[in-house]
Amino acid sequence: MRGYLSPPIEVLKLARLIGAEAEDIAYFERLDGQAIRDLRDQVTVVMFDADRQLLQRVAAATKLIPAKLGAVIGERAFGALLCARITGLLDPNRAVDIAKHLPVKFLADLCLHLDPRRASRVIGAMPPATVGAIAAELVAGEEYITMGGFVGHLSKAALLAALDVVDDQSLLLTAYVIEAKQNIGALVALLPEERLEDIIATASSADLWTEALDVLGHVSERQRGVLGDLAAGQADEVLDSMVRAAQRDGLWSEVLPVVRAMSPTSRERFAKLNSIQTRPVLATIIDAGTRDSLWAELLVLLPLLPPAARREVAALATSFDRQVFEQIIAAAYEEDLWPALIAFAGELDKGPRQEIAKLIDQSDGAVLESLLSAVDDTGLEAELVAVLGELSAAGQRRLGTRIAAAPAGLLAAITEAAAAAGLEPLTEALTK
Amino acid sequence: MSQAAATDRILKLELGGVVPGGLEGLTEEELSGVATLLRVAKQRQSEELEEAVDEALEIVPRLLRRPVRKILFG
Numbered sequence: 117m118r119g120y121l122s123p124p125i126e127v128l129k130l131a132r133l134i135g136a137e138a139e140d141i142a143y144f145e146r147l148d149g150q151a152i153r154d155l156r157d158q159v160t161v162v163m164f165d166a167d168r169q170l171l172q173r174v175a176a177a178t179k180l181i182p183a184k185l186g187a188v189i190g191e192r193a194f195g196a197l198l199c200a201r202i203t204g205l206l207d208p209n210r211a212v213d214i215a216k217h218l219p220v221k222f223l224a225d226l227c228l229h230l231d232p233r234r235a236s237r238v239i240g241a242m243p244p245a246t247v248g249a250i251a252a253e254l255v256a257g258e259e260y261i262t263m264g265g266f267v268g269h270l271s272k273a274a275l276l277a278a279l280d281v282v283d284d285q286s287l288l289l290t291a292y293v294i295e296a297k298q299n300i301g302a303l304v305a306l307l308p309e310e311r312l313e314d315i316i317a318t319a320s321s322a323d324l325w326t327e328a329l330d331v332l333g334h335v336s337e338r339q340r341g342v343l344g345d346l347a348a349g350q351a352d353e354v355l356d357s358m359v360r361a362a363q364r365d366g367l368w369s370e371v372l373p374v375v376r377a378m379s380p381t382s383r384e385r386f387a388k389l390n391s392i393q394t395r396p397v398l399a400t401i402i403d404a405g406t407r408d409s410l411w412a413e414l415l416v417l418l419p420l421l422p423p424a425a426r427r428e429v430a431a432l433a434t435s436f437d438r439q440v441f442e443q444i445i446a447a448a449y450e451e452d453l454w455p456a457l458i459a460f461a462g463e464l465d466k467g468p469r470q471e472i473a474k475l476i477d478q479s480d481g482a483v484l485e486s487l488l489s490a491v492d493d494t495g496l497e498a499e500l501v502a503v504l505g506e507l508s509a510a511g512q513r514r515l516g517t518r519i520a521a522a523p524a525g526l527l528a529a530i531t532e533a534a535a536a537a538g539l540e541p542l543t544e545a546l547t548k
Numbered sequence: 549m550s551q552a553a554a555t556d557r558i559l560k561l562e563l564g565g566v567v568p569g570g571l572e573g574l575t576e577e578e579l580s581g582v583a584t585l586l587r588v589a590k591q592r593q594s595e596e597l598e599e600a601v602d603e604a605l606e607i608v609p610r611l612l613r614r615p616v617r618k619i620l621f622g
Contacts, residue, residue, distance in 0.1 A: 134589040141585070143578050151570025155563075159586065162564040166590045167597050170620070174601065177619040181612055193603035198596060 121149025125261060125293050130156045132228065133163065135197075160231050164201060175205035178214065186210075187217030196222060200229035208241035215246060224253035228262050232269045232295070239269040248277035255286045264294040267303055276306055284311075284318035292327035300334040309346065316347050320354040325361035329370035341377035348382030352389065359391040368404035372413035387420035395428050402432055406440050411447035419459040426463045433468040441471045449483050454490035461503045470506035477507055477515045484518060492526040501533040501542070509541040516545025555580045562586040 123145040124138075130152055131138040144152050164171070174194075178186045190199045203211060203226065215223060227250060232239055247270060254263050263282070267290075270278065282290065291300060304312070319328035332340055347355065362371045375386050392398065398421075405414040418429055448457035461472045476487065491500050504515060519530060531546040555576050560567050562583045571579065601620060608616050 134585050135592060136585050136589070141582070143574065147573050148570055151568065151573075154568035154570060158563050158566050158568050161566075162562070162586070163590065163593060165564060167594055170597055170601070173620045174597075174604075177616045180615055180619065181608060185608070189604045189607050193607060194600040195596070198593075198600050201593070201597075 121153050122293070123147060123149045123152060125149075126152035126156065129261060130159065133159055160234075164231075164234065167201070171202055172205055175202050178202075178206065178210060183210070183213035184217045186214040190214065191218060191222050196225035197229045200226045200231075200235075203230055203238055204235035206238060208237045211235075211238040212241050212243065215242065220246075220249045220253050224250050224257070224259070227254065227266070228259060230265075232265045236269045239266060240271055240274075242270070242274060244271070244273040244277035247274035248281050251278035252281040255282055258286075258289075260286065260290040261293045263290045264292075267294050268296040268299040272306070275303065279303075279306060279311075284315045285322050285324065288315060288319060288322075288324045288327040288331070291331045297334045300331055301336050301339055304331070304335050304339055304343070312343060313346050313350070316343070316350060317354060320350070320357040323357070323361065325358050326365055326367060329358075329362075329367050329374070332374050333370050337377055340374055341379065344374040344378035345382045347374070348378055348385050355386065355389055356391040359389060359397065363397055363400055366404070368401050369408040369410060372401070372405060372410045372417070376413040376416050383417065384420050387417055388422060393422065393425045393428075395432075398425060398428050399432055402429065406436075406443065409443060409447075411444045412451040412453055415444070415447060415451075415453045415456040415460055419456055419463070430464050430468070433464050436468060436471070438471065441468070441475055445472070445475045445479065445483070449479075449486055452486070452490065454487050455494045455496060458491070458496050458499045458503065462499055466506060469503055473503050473506040474511065476504065477511050481518075488519065488522050488526060491530075492523070495529075497526075497529040498533040498536070501530060501537050501539065504534075504542060505537055505539050507542075512539060512542035513545045516542045517548070520546050520548060552576055555583070559583045562590075 126149045127141060127144045128138045130144065131141055133156060181189070190202075194202070206214070218226075223246070230239075251263060263278075263286075267275070279287070291303065294300060294303075307315070316328065319325050332343055335343065347358070358371065362368050375383055378386065386392075392401070402414065405411055418426065421429065444457065444460075448454050457472075461469050464472070476484070479487075487500075491497055504512065507515060516534075520527060522530070527546060531543060534542040534546060556567070556579070559579055559582065563586070574582070605613060605617060605620075
């Protein structure tokens with residue numbers, strides 16, 4: 117979902133810009149959302165350029181008349197669309213003065229036609245109370261796309277005023293269509309914890325998990341963790357509804373990064389949810405993780421599952437091909453998740469465990485060094501040896517020779533574990 | 549000039565000489581439709597703007613009408 121522009125939403129924005137009905141240009145929905153956005157940007161330029169000279173003169177003429185008269189002329193003669201074209205050409209203070217004399221309904225209509233990027237300074241200068249009143253009007257008209265375009269241009273005080281009047285459901289729907297997704301983090305940062313909890317509860321009760329998870333995909337890792345913990349603090353029913361939505365709408369690739377960002381306690385609670393324990397759900401989770409290279413996310417979750425679910429995962433792993441195991445090893449190395457990998461490998465059937473052992477045997481020096489260092493730090497020598505025990509005698513000797521270069525203390529611990537496990541070829545190679 | 553080249557030329561004209569990429573998925577007829585919608589939208593905007601300016605001058609107090617007219621029309 118990250119960076120994704122929805123074709124139907126982009127079509128709606130384009131239609132509004134050229135004064136057409138969305139149905140008239142519905143064929144655009146076949147295109148990539150970005151292509152529609154690029155076209156809209158160019159159309160915006162030509163629509164402004166078409167009458168630029170006269171628009172600029174009108175903007176200049178407003179300086180000669182009182183603001184109140186400017187408002188009357190704007191409302192009566194020009195209307196919302198033409199006023200929107202002129203807004204960005206006005207001096208921000210002048211625009212604010214004129215806006216003071218315009219009805220909120222008219223300002224909200226004007227917003228529907230305004231290109232916020234061309235009127236950023238004017239928007240930034242708008243008093244918070246006016247912004248709040250316009251936001252309330254836009255919410256009443258369900259104009260979420262318009263509201264989404266303004267985030268990133270409003271002052272902090274104006275954003276707070278808008279957040280005060282926008283209900284949780286509207287806020288989720290707006291955040292989903294926000295134009296500048298990079299601003300979602302700043303928006304979330306303005307919301308107190310209680311409000312965030314309410315929003316999560318709304319995502320569940322109004323079935324808006326697609327929207328909520330999209331928001332979670334655009335915040336910082338720290339914020340994702342905080343929001344994930346708040347979600348994990350809610351009733352089972354809330355989390356179960358997220359699992360159902362993820363399963364139904366293919367959202368696991370959005371859910372898994374949230375689970376990873378949670379605190380260990382929250383993650384443990386998520387892993388114990390009854391709703392994720394079924395084989396179809398586990399299979400979908402693993403498919404999503406494999407398809408979108410989210411094995412780092414899976415490695416921190418899978419060992420926390422209850423034993424029966426871990427056995428299901430082990431059964432599913434028997435059908436993994438070599439590429440999947442390569443992904444798993446790469447995730448463990450790149451994200452420093454060796455203890456999680458060792459725990460995961462320990463749960464697997466002989467075949468999959470052997471694949472992991474072989475990949476460790478074939479790994480380059482940096483990977484092996486990183487694995488051994490993690491084993492040394494966590495005291496998982498016996499668990500590592502249990503995985504390596506799946507190697508052939510030749511494999512054990514080959515890998516043992518490489519491990520023999522490890523620091524003395526670690527080498528002694530691995531050797532002891534190998535001897536205890538009765539792995540003679542490995543033990544011999546380690547003591548040579 | 550082929551029909552496709554003609555459509556492309558018209559669209560380019562309506563878009564100020566810049567046709568962004570990614571429109572390859574549209575048929576010639578659809579592209580032609582877009583060009584028409586754009587032309588109509590620009591025409592409508594120009595007409596509405598001119599009408600609005602005339603109407604505005606009616607509203608502006610007589611005393612200010614001359615300087616305002618000067619700014620608008622030179």
